[in-house]
Amino acid sequence: MLMDRTDLSAVQRPINTAHGLPNAHYTDPHIYDEERAALLMSDWSGLAVASDVPEPGDAQPLTFLGIPLLLIRDTSGAVRVFHNICRHRGMILVDAPRKIEGAIRCPYHSWCYSTSGRLVSTPHVGGPGQNTADGIDRALLGLIEVRSHIWMDVVWINLDGDAPAFEIANADLLARWAEFDKPLYHGGADSRFQLTVQCNWKLAVENYCESYHLPWVHPGLNSYSRLEDHYHIEAPGAFSGQGTVVYRQLTGEDGTTFPDFEGLAPKWDTAAEYITAYPNVLLGVHRDHTFAIILVPQGPSETVENIHLYYSRPDTDAHLRARNTEQWKLVFEEDIFVVEGMQRGRHTPAFDGGRFSPAMDGPTHLFHDWVAGRMARHRAKPHAAE
Known part of the structure; x- marks a missing residue:
């Protein structure tokens, strides 16, 4: 017998009239299992x-x-x-x-x-x-x-074996960040940490994709990298996120900074970019370090975030590395109350998926549209009707 299926037609409308994904996509174990196959096992996770x-x-x-x-x-x-x-x-x-x-x-x-x-x-x-x-x-x-x-030190896997080759599936992202396709040195024990959040993994993606929340959720970050300093990154069907034209390097008490990656274009002197590679990898690049966040779903309402920081050389200053890790941990922890609050909000039948700001939510809407498209393709397969 067919399981009850969610209506995703409103999700794929143009952004100014689209709704977000229905509540069941964040709370229902059956929909979680369906997404497990349609989104996470069929792609490069x-x-x-x-x-x-x-x-x-x-x-x-x-x-x-x-x-x-x-x-x-x-x-x-x-x-x-x-x-x-x-x-x-x-x-x-x-x-x-x-x-x-x-x-x-x-x-x-x-x-x-x-x-x-x-x-x-x-x-x-x-x-x-x-x-x-x-x-x-x-x-x-x-x-x-x-x-x-392996790319950006992330181990990407395709569990069902049917996805296009990684280099084909992610060609646009690889081209965009070709300058960072060089040796990355993990900072070690002081450059990795884990957060467990009580939310569906997709909410972590949605929050990461946009800068709209910066003034209220990240006031420290917003004090120098303001909302108006950010721009959208949108690649339908593949990735989305945000960039900033104002990146401030972390500086030690003696004026030291992390060494830059070699061969970067001048734009990276002041820019940084933050992209979700669909489905579950959040990446950030800067002139002097990168990071990767791997979202590991634990069911419909819990996600483990594994965070790793990388540098251009293996011999970076340990004290500065620890400060950088603590700074990013603070930023990511500031998001927890938001994603957990949205998860709790998905339990009211009064919520209809919400709306999107045409000016501010483009990257997040693209992710919703990607989810809806993949679900439609999965549901059209013969096995889905058994």
């Missing part, structure tokens, strides 16, 4: 960062959309993502971050896999002392790899 596994053999178990995955840097140095299960009986292979010494060994029956995913050992599979058996073809029973790509 952010999973983690390559810096989570800096050395060959480093392995990090992760759960994304309820799916157990394994992030690993193999012995050749390549970062890979596998389903974190043994091909024998589906046992979880790695249950805590660790260094893989030798092979990945299943703790159940000791089937062993190389860090590149090959099944290399099946002890006693044919009986005591018999390590081979008819029907157990090791060449066909390696770990199940998830399609992945």
Whole structure:
């Protein structure tokens, strides 16, 4: 039987008459599951960062959309993502971050896999002392790899395997920020933090896309990078966000700043940009540092935000890095009451999705339109009618 489907026709109207997504897209477990397939599994979603596994053999178990995955840097140095299960009986292979010494060994029956995913050992599979058996073809029973790509140190994954190549799907964004396609150095332990917010993941995207809220939610930031200093970034069907023509570098007590990335155009002397790469990665670039925020949905009404900061060199000043992290943490924490307040507001049937300011909400409306379009495409597939 068909589940009750939301009417998204008003979402895809021109911005001056459009409504936002219906409440169910923020509160209903069935719609969450539908979006899970239509938006997050069918596109290039952010999973983690390559810096989570800096050395060959480093392995990090992760759960994304309820799916157990394994992030690993193999012995050749390549970062890979596998389903974190043994091909024998589906046992979880790695249950805590660790260094893989030798092979990945299943703790159940000791089937062993190389860090590149090959099944290399099946002890006693044919009986005591018999390590081979008819029907157990090791060449066909390696770990199940998830399609992945690394850009801006983010590990992007396409779980259903059907998305266009990353370079094609994100061609416009890669071209826009080609100047930042160079080595990025994660600041380390003092340059990563996590926030857990009681809201649907899409509300975090919607808030990040626009600068309209700056004067009231971020008064400190707005004191020097004012609302009128910002501009919209709009790429229908791919990404949206905001930029500012006023970026003020963080300066130490002795006048030091972070070293700039080399080869940037003069506009970056004073500019910065903040873009959501649909569906779930929030990115920021500046002359002297970048950041990535990976939104990990935990259900319809909770989201984990994993934040990572990067620099142009590995030897930046630790005190200045810590100050930069604290400054950004304050900014992102200022948004929590807003996204959580909107989540609570989605529980009243009186709310009809809201409206958009034609002048100020263009980037957010584009995201709503993208969601509606992807949902329509998903619902048109034969399986959706079963």
